């Protein structure tokens with residue numbers, strides 16, 4: 001396959017931002033396709049079996065496991081990282097891979113231990129960095145830990161204007177550990193089929209169609225969207241078949257998509273700086289909130305800043321208050337396996353196995369981190385009326401005291 005110039009240029013940028021080698025990056029039309037190709041190679045080399053993964057995720061990250069003929073086994077999440085914990089207790093002879101998703105860009109420190117288990121047992125470590133483009137967990141020598149690291153340029157990811165595109169980093173050290181598996185994964189990723197013309201056209205039309213959809217009155221939106229889906233003229237972020245444990249065949253990236261990424265990817269360092277600053281603002285002002293608590297405890301450029309409310313009612317109230325002030329807030333991942341399977345049985349998911357995920361998902365709000373400082377503070381003001389009331393009262397008292405002092409001096 002002949003790769004376009006923009007394909008190489010995107011891989012060079014990813015390598016630069018992650019201090020890796022462009023040859024270890026493989027682009028695909030959507031990250032889910034690179035994941036499916038990788039799981040298919042894992043199954044062909046290691047045999048059928050299980051993949052340990054969180055339910056607190058997008059359904060498109062679990063479908064690739066199922067379409068590859070592997071079975072998802074769900075590990076619950078740690079409320080401090082929103083990422084898997086206790087995976088070691090689920091490991092068996094049938095485990096083929098463990099997925100560590102860095103939810104919202106919080107790098108899960110447990111990946112260090114999971115990495116050791118994987119190294120000792122030959123299980124593949126898959127890192128889902130879909131929320132933290134070009135960021136990966138590193139070992140004590142500063143090298144990527146995971147065997148495979150998944151990155152996305154898709155809808156509602158770090159870069160706003162790309163909408164399509166995925167990138168898979170395959171760790172070159174896998175070549176020494178399991179050369180046949182390394183070869184199977186990389187040759188599948190290099191030889192992904194090209195997209196048909198009809199899909200290429202839909203991808204090119206996506207932004208315009210989406211802009212039109214945003215302008216359609218709310219009452220008509222879903223009808224309009226359904227017509228576009230039925231007439232197969234629209235490529236949505238999650239297709240109906242993807243809520244039933246299926247997905248299309250894995251496609252290669254197109255020149256249009258890699259050129260679009262190239263135009264946008266140079267903004268990544270400044271985008272991350274802004275996100276990191278806003279995370280610091282949220283951490284500073286929201287840390288003593290009464291009705292919710294913050295999750296993040298580190299300076300990181302998060303995709304969104306998670307706050308977990310005491311109960312669903314308060315979370316919904318805060319969501320409505322923010323939405324009515326014009327702020328687009330995500331309730332990731334609610335329902336679990338977002339936007340939810342048509343039937344949990346397709347996914348072998350039993351809600352009893354993941355009590356923390358079940359308890360957290362209806363109570364979480366993910367606050368935007370890519371807005372101006374001013375907007376970030378406005379969001380804080382909406383969320384924190386009690387705190388602000390006290391603060392305003394304190395200022396009023398201080399002002400009146402200082403004006404009383406001035407008047408008494410004059411007298």
Ligand SMILES: Cc1ncc(COP(=O)(O)O)c(C=O)c1O
Pocket residue numbers: 030031032033057058060061101128130131151152153154155165166
């Ligand atoms: C955690 C996670 N992993 C993987 C994916 C799949 O990414 P893509 O849309 O590029 O296929 C998503 C998509 O939303 C995701 O949220």
